[in-house]
Amino acid sequence: MRIEGGTGRPPARVLLRGGPDGWHCVVVDDAGGERRTELAAPGTRWSGRRDDPEPPWWRQRLAETAAGLRGLVGERLTDATFGEFGAEAAISWFAVDEPVEWEGLVTLGEPDPARFPGRVAPFVVTLEPGRGAVLPDAHLLFSTRAADAWTTLDAVAELCGAPAPRDAFVCGFAGHRSVRVGRGSLALSTEEGADGVERLAEIVGARAPGWGGNPELRLRLDGVDLLDDPAADVVTLFRDLGHEVVERGRTARIPAMGLNLHEPDPPSPRAGRFTTVSLHFPSAP
Structure with missing residues (x-):
């Protein structure tokens, strides 16, 4: 619209x-x-x-x-x-x-000063397959307990001047909370392990096409801007690096990394760039 x-x-x-x-x-x-x-x-x-x-x-x-x-x-x-x-x-x-x-x-x-390139630093989330993610002021590892993951989201909200994280029910997970980052969102989901401890299970970053707000959310992996580089280039680059990329509709998956990349769902037009990235611990082959 x-x-x-x-x-x-x-x-x-x-x-x-x-x-x-x-x-x-x-x-x-x-x-x-x-x-x-x-x-x-x-x-x-x-x-x-x-x-x-x-x-x-x-x-x-x-x-x-x-x-x-x-x-x-x-x-x-x-x-x-x-x-x-x-x-x-x-x-x-x-x-x-x-x-x-x-x-x-x-x-x-x-x-807004963030309208002008270079005036406001983006909020960069660096994904590390098999480990988790690095935030500007924190690490989110798949070994992180749920309470610590929620505390990290609270800190992100304070840093970005955003409302408190929102709690939501997501099927298959024990807990799910999300926080606004500019016009994007960073969401964490947890699940209970065999030892009965609830830990971080999935990291999701999303940002619609257009101006990303203040600060702009960036998702990076191996130097690739997953939400900013053209989707076709992202897929080609990972294939050139030797990764198996499974494409289906508007979704590209790299199973060995536990990485899923999504363009907007229909009826929205294809954006030419991914708008949602999710990372979970890779499943055993």
Whole structure:
């Protein structure tokens, strides 16, 4: 989803509305001009059987959808505003009819210094197959106990000025938490070993195409920028280094490393670059 410029005037307000068939936003400029963008999200109508009432959790699902769309609209609007006016656009949201209708007031500000190459150092995660990963101020090894892994994520959140890590259920793992790094995310999953101790089992880094935020998340392995170099070049390089690369659809796997590389899932267009990288301890051959 892209919010286009085109009125020639800076934005002043944003309206976000959900309806039975979908969601849209309307950007209102400082002279009252409007431009509407349809958003790729399911509608607000409960899609169960005709006579079924809305389940108790449905309103919470709508609230989560709205929260995600507010974040997405904020990112796309500030990108468009920076491209057209050289300024960032911060949105202060308030509910009109929670959770399906929101209005935001737009404040323009100085451009983020991370917009300019070399001004802000990226947050580099160096992957080490069979061992784990090296962060700017910490090591995450597959021998790391769960409590220490979560403490490391807390420290990442503080370093990056991000909200506290989020806990989520992921099938097959004992625990899963993620933290925002710029516009990307770093996630850790744990599993319980045969000795009954819960340890780090998987490291996942993700970043959508476009500007990576402040700081920008980088995933590196053997000097290769896994999220920045073209996907085809990454695959070719690892093959040239003698690794078996298994490609299926938009996913490339290197089983001997425990490395998985993913482009965006359909219906999103192929980005030409990987947007998600996961590393786990390699399985025995």
